Every structure is written in structure tokens, then in C-alpha cells.
Amino acid sequence: MKVLVATEKPFAAVAVEGIKDVILDAGYVLEVLEKYTDKSQLLDAVQDADALIVRSDKVDAEVLDAAKQLKIVVRAGAGYDNVDLEAATAHGVCVENTPGQNSNAVAELVFGMAVMAVRNMYNGTSGTELKDKSLGIHAFGQVGRNVARIAKGFGMAVSALDPYCPDEVMTEAGVTPVHDIKSLYADNKIVSLHIPATAETRGSVGYDLVTLMPKGGVLVNTARKEVIDEEGLMKALRERTDLKYVADVRPDRADEMEAEFAGRVFFTPKKMGAQTSEANINAGIAAARQVVAFLKDGIDRFRVNK
Ligand code: 3PG
Numbered sequence: 001m002k003v004l005v006a007t008e009k010p011f012a013a014v015a016v017e018g019i020k021d022v023i024l025d026a027g028y029v030l031e032v033l034e035k036y037t038d039k040s041q042l043l044d045a046v047q048d049a050d051a052l053i054v055r056s057d058k059v060d061a062e063v064l065d066a067a068k069q070l071k072i073v074v075r076a077g078a079g080y081d082n083v084d085l086e087a088a089t090a091h092g093v094c095v096e097n098t099p100g101q102n103s104n105a106v107a108e109l110v111f112g113m114a115v116m117a118v119r120n121m122y123n124g125t126s127g128t129e130l131k132d133k134s135l136g137i138h139a140f141g142q143v144g145r146n147v148a149r150i151a152k153g154f155g156m157a158v159s160a161l162d163p164y165c166p167d168e169v170m171t172e173a174g175v176t177p178v179h180d181i182k183s184l185y186a187d188n189k190i191v192s193l194h195i196p197a198t199a200e201t202r203g204s205v206g207y208d209l210v211t212l213m214p215k216g217g218v219l220v221n222t223a224r225k226e227v228i229d230e231e232g233l234m235k236a237l238r239e240r241t242d243l244k245y246v247a248d249v250r251p252d253r254a255d256e257m258e259a260e261f262a263g264r265v266f267f268t269p270k271k272m273g274a275q276t277s278e279a280n281i282n283a284g285i286a287a288a289r290q291v292v293a294f295l296k297d298g299i300d301r302f303r304v305n306k
Contacts, residue, residue: 001028002069003291004049005284006042008057009270010034011076015280019053022288026296039063046070051291053284054082056271061087072294074302076287077102077274078142079224081197085305094294096302098286100142102279106222106248107146109273110192111154113246113266117218118190121263128216131155136178136188138205140165143222144194148175159188185212190220197224206232211240221247222273230257237261248273 003023005016016032023030033045039062046052046067052059053074064070064087072094075083080097088095111130119127135151137144140162151158152174159176161184167177178184185191191213195201206229210219217240221228230253237243237257243264250267251257257265274283293299 001050001295002031002048003028003051003053003288004031004033004045005053006033006036006045006057007053007055008034008036009055009275011055011280011284012277014277015284018281018285019288022285022292026292028292028295051295053287053291055274056082059083059088064088064091064093067091067093072096072291074098074287074290076283079196080304081224081226089305093305094300094303095305096287096290096294096300097304098283098290098302101283101286102274102276103142103146105276105279106143106273107150109248110143110147110220110222111150113220113222113248114190114192114218116266117220117244117246121266123263130190132157133190134159134188136160136184136191137162137175137194138181138184138191139194139196139223140170140175141194144192145173147192147194148173156190159184181209182212185209186214189214189216190218192220193223193227195223195227197226201227203227203229205229207236208232210236210243213240213243215242217242218244218246221245221249223249225249225251234260237264 020030036042043066046063048069049067050069051072053076055077059073061084070093075097078099083095085095133156135156135158137147137160140160148158159178160170161178170177205227210233230251246266248268248271254267290302
């Protein structure tokens with residue numbers, strides 16, 4: 001059995017060692033394809049793979065067509081919008097993610113970016129503190145919950161909106177449940193996005209919500225660029241010169257935004273949220289274990305397709 005790790009953005013070397021141990025212990029062969037620059041390299045490598053471990057790498061119908069022996073794809077991470085689930089199901093391939101394994105890393109970056117924004121991008125001028133400010137968490141999944149935990153240390157007042165999460169989960173975490181999306185944006189100085197990119201959420205955060213934010217509001221996006229209506233966001237930033245947008249996901253219109261809203265926007269060059277050794281080790285080794293559990297015992301606890 002061959003397990004292929006295909007990561008355009010590689011894991012830390014220590015994580016690859018951990019993955020290797022798990023795969024070799026199971027008696028399988030490991031191939032690692034890192035920093036590939038052309039899809040054809042993935043198409044070649046996947047041909048005789050029985051299992052595939054990826055990060056944000058695109059696994060579409062073409063990849064699945066090429067992977068004649070493939071039985072399982074594990075997205076080492078949370079969001080699986082990079083995998084064509086329907087095509088995988090049609091090919092009889094199980095798709096899994098590794099929920100929670102990289103969420104602390106992403107949550108810490110939220111604060112790295114929020115502090116940067118309220119300190120005016122470290123431009124030497126006087127900014128503000130996070131203490132006693134209100135934080136609205138848009139979706140209370142694994143990352144959102146870690147954000148709430150860290151926010152308490154900063155002394156922030158935390159509320160969250162998540163129609164899929166029971167109120168008790170929030171209240172037990174000391175978070176005020178919000179049921180109206182407009183209130184989430186209107187009542188919080190900082191709003192942190194943690195919604196996945198789905199048909200329901202794509203382009204769902206734009207002018208109408210962003211302009212509700214209070215004076216000096218900061219929108220932090222460590223989720224997906226697709227959830228933003230970029231046209232609407234730009235219109236909002238143009239009209240509301242007090243607002244800031246910081247994102248771990250470079251928008252499609254990043255160059256225009258950086259030119260027009262200099263000093264009020266910041267984008268990481270590449271998605272950095274899960275780029276820590278700890279997150280790579282956690283997610284990478286979890287993915288390797290899930291591959292072995294599936295191939296040896298048919299266990300598919302983290303399956304996300306039908
Ligand atoms: C995730 O969905 O797990 C995060 O966005 C991290 O993605 P990455 O593995 O491509 O860094």
C-alpha cells in the first residue's frame with residue numbers, strides 16, 4: 001500500500017518524520033511530494049497511491065480520475081472545501097478531515113492579527129488595547145472556541161453566533177450567544193470569522209454587515225477568502241475610513257485593497273494560520289493514523305462525504 005503526502009505548502013520536517021513513523025509502522029510505503037509547482041506532478045504521483053494526505057491542495061475530479069487505486073483522502077486540517085466530495089463519492093473514495101488538530105494555531109494568529117490592527121499595523125502611532133473591548137466570534141467551532149479561551153486572557157467581552165451550536169456550549173465557555181447576525185456585527189469592535197466556505201456562506205460577509213460595525217471596528221478573517229464579498233467589503237472600507245480588515249487569506253483583489261486602503265488592511269502572503277510545528281505534527285500525525293485505521297480496520301469516524 002502506498003500513502004502519498006502531497007503538500008504544495010509543506011508540513012514542518014518534524015511532522016513529516018512523525019507521519020513517516022506511523023505509515024512505516026503499519027507496513028506501508030510513504031511518498032512525499034512537497035512544494036509541487038504543477039498539477040501534473042500530483043497527477044503522476046497519485047496514480048498508484050492507495051491513500052492521499054493533503055492540506056489545502058486541490059483534489060478535484062481530474063486528480064481522482066488519475067488515482068486509480070485511491071481509497072481515502074485525508075485533509076490534514078479543518079476545511080475541506082479543496083476536495084470535490086461528490087467526485088470522491090462517485091469514485092468510491094472516503095474523504096476525512098482532522099477537526100481540531102490545528103485550531104489553536106489559527107486561534108493564536110487571530111490575536112496576532114487583531115493586536116496588529118489595533119496598534120495601527122505597528123506604524124509607530126498610538127493605538128488601542130484589546131482589554132475590555134467586545135469580540136464577536138462568527139461560528140463557534142473548534143477555532144472559535146479556542147479564540148474565546150484566549151480572548152478571556154485579554155480581558156475581552158466575548159459573544160458568538162453559530163446556528164449549529166447549542167447556546168449551552170457557549171455559555172459554559174463564558175460566551176454570550178447571539179442569534180441575529182446583524183447584532184454580531186453591530187455590537188462588536190472586533191469580529192473574527194470562522195465560518196467554512198460552503199454554498200451557504202460564500203460571499204456572505206460584505207457591505208451590509210461590515211458597515212454595521214462600530215467606530216474603529218476590525219474584521220479578522222482567518223477562515224476563507226471566499227466567504228467575503230470583496231466588492232462589498234471594498235465599498236464599506238471606502239465609506240467607513242475608520243474600519244480595518246486583516247486576513248490570513250489573501251483576497252483576490254488584495255493588490256487593489258493594499259493600494260486603496262494602505263495602513264488599514266493586512267494580508268499574509270500565504271495562509272499562515274496552521275503553519276506551526278505543533279499544528280503540523282497534530283494534524284499530520286492524526287491524518288496518518290486515520291489513513292491506517294481506515295485501510296486496516298475500515299474505521300471512518302471522520303468521514304465528511306457520503
Ligand atoms: C484548515 O482548514 O485546516 C486551515 O485553513 C489550514 O489550512 P492549511 O493546512 O492549508 O494551512
